[in-house]
Amino acid sequence: MAATAVVVPGCERPPPQAANPRPPYLFFNAEDAAFVEAAVARLIPADDAGPGALEAEVPAYIDRQLAGAWGAGGRMYRSGPWLAGTPEQGYQLPFTPAELFKNSLRAIAADVGKSNRGKLSKLEPQEQDAYLRSLENEPRDLGGVPSDVFFQLLLDMTVEGFFADPVYGGNKDMVGWKLVGFPGAYANYYEFVDQHGIRFTRPPMSLGQDAGGTVHLHPVSSPPAAAKGR
């Protein structure tokens, strides 16, 4: 039947995708997202070498990782007692990555609010860099998380999201791969490996692209005579 548009005053919704073409966040709230977007834009900035982490939608990558099994501490040993070890003993905090981010982002929101003009995204780039460097090099407590631990995870995830396959939400248009010249998920350089020094110029390939429907069968050439036992 024909629909009649009824507009309830005060309930108008913006047309989908109009204002912000980026995918919706699953884990970050608006404040978290504003910080992470501002931070990754300084960690890997857009410049004359090409798009940066923000343009590559690295925040979407980080958001999905934190919202998923990895963020929940999947495949991570999570039994106590929780003791501070030496750096060489590795991560020993009781927080999952998701908990670590949430604690840190809450503490940072309060922290930036106290000393600056409210939000990292409102600062000048040089001030943003100085703030990030202070997290990195002058460790302080962020809700139980040492700020350098949070900074290192943020940096690691930014690099991951910039270079991981685009199916994970970052590396949009494979800009990270194009920057360095990595061809992605191709499977065969047999004809090229001994053509020393050639430039490989084919555009990169993502896992999300059709691989050509290659089918593999297990190549048993002859029935093994001894398989029945003796």
Add this chain to the structure above:
Amino acid sequence: MAARRPEVDAVLIGVGLVGTLLGRELTRAGLKVVGLERGEARDTVPDFQGPQVHDELRYAVRKALMSDNAKETLTFRHTSRGTALPVRRWESFLPGSGLGGSIVHWNGQTFRFQEDDFRQRSRLIERYGSKFIPADVTIQDWGVTAAELEPHFDRFEYLLGTSGKAGNLQGKKIPGGNIFEDPRSREYPTPPQKEPYGSAIFRKAADNLGYHTYPQPSCNLSQPYTNPEGLSLKTCTFCGFCERFGCEHFAKSTPLTVLLPVLLKDPNFELRTGCNVLRINLDGARKTATGVTYAGPNGEEVEQPASLVIVGMYAQNNARMLLLSGIGAPYDPATGKGVVGRNYAYQTMSYPQVFFDESININPFMRSGANGTMISDFAGDNFDHGPLGFIGGAYIGEIMTNGRPIGFHPTPPGTPRWGSAWKKAVARHYNHTSTINVHGSSVATRHNYLDLDPTYKDAWGLPLLRMTFDFPENDLRMSAYCTEKAVEIGRSMGGRLVTGAPRKRPYDMTEYQTTHNTGGTIMGTDPSTSVVNRYLQSWDVSNVFVIGASNFPQNGSYNPTDTVGALAYWSADAIVRKYLKSPGPLVPR
């Protein structure tokens, strides 16, 4: 009360490389064999298909093929005075899980250990005198010689189809191969892989310096090959997704490609996956194993009686199984007495890098897990240690396994860690940098060992293994010497900048170094200093055989897998030809 399954002739703890080889040999001898694998069943089809297997994040970073730390990990400390803490995620080394074991995700670098490895203590004393060995270094002879193992190396390499060039055929030295190697009875089953650009540059530089270059022996095959089991391998495509990945091309030799399809069809063999062995059961006198108890896929305890028990897991897990089962006296570092957990060793790696001009396209993504050009002039005892004051050595080679950019984005020293300058340096150097691999030996010392952790438990409530390790002084001196040699070669490769730092203390569990852990259930000729005899049979419980890199009394300059395969065939041969005819100790205590 554990459910009890009917008795079988042999039970395999782990169906990786060792379990698969032993399973095949024992079923062929007519035994009924049950293989217990804690991980998943899997195969090339459909589990390792392209393009999805070419996923750096899933496999290399998140380590999809490795054992799940949430279920089982180990604890680590530098010295016995410290408190060991759990390895909450794998970083420094990567034990696998699942059918086929860790060798499913190996690179395929396939070297034989040498006579000066197997008789290291005796050879050093013969050449340099007994005072040459540092007091706290507990290296030992293996109780087996290179000549005894040669047929088993040969058999294993022909199973795998290894690609390489012999350097010593029946005593005749052959330039272009590794002229330092012990005599081999015949040529490699397939020729070497193609040589990539960076390796070709290394070859020229090392040749000019008078070293003896040769192509790295590889189990990423150079051409199609059908092995003696009737299974076919294909040609490696240099896709750059080898280490940490399964191979969808049937080009990498693993139990999944070279043997399991045959074993799994054998009516004498039964595979049970999702079965985590909790302990080996012993009779009242604790001299004979009666079988094993395992937790099945949904956690229920099952007893599997067996006349013969093969312990064939990852090195540290072999040691842990004996400790959990009370087989053999645990090592005590205070007194130096006891054997299980003794002589844990690792590998002493460094990675010089050569930064080239932008006109040199290295194409790091066109690589296999094992194709490089290398020298053994500084491996083992191939050079005179007399004036140098250390023992052991390293092979040196331009060996790059991939150009996957999350893990590989080299920048010169002094580059900021982030920001525009970092990004530009990454873009500038990614395709114009070579990595040299300095793959160094690791001596055993009195202070490095494995035991059970008093605090932390696995998902089944059993104590985790505790690892106490730091790099021995001897190995730091070795690394300093060999790394400098590698840097000299790097300089003559024509790079704009060569960096290279030798391995330093403290050992860092958070940095990937290598998965070549050895020791803990070492082999030998003296029950007071070894866990198993020269046939890898437990000195204490003669129907238990323990096989793996855990048998190495110390680690050599080379990658361990070829030697593990040869030891497995050597032990299987002794079981079938000697033990089954007259069960009992093969070597008197």
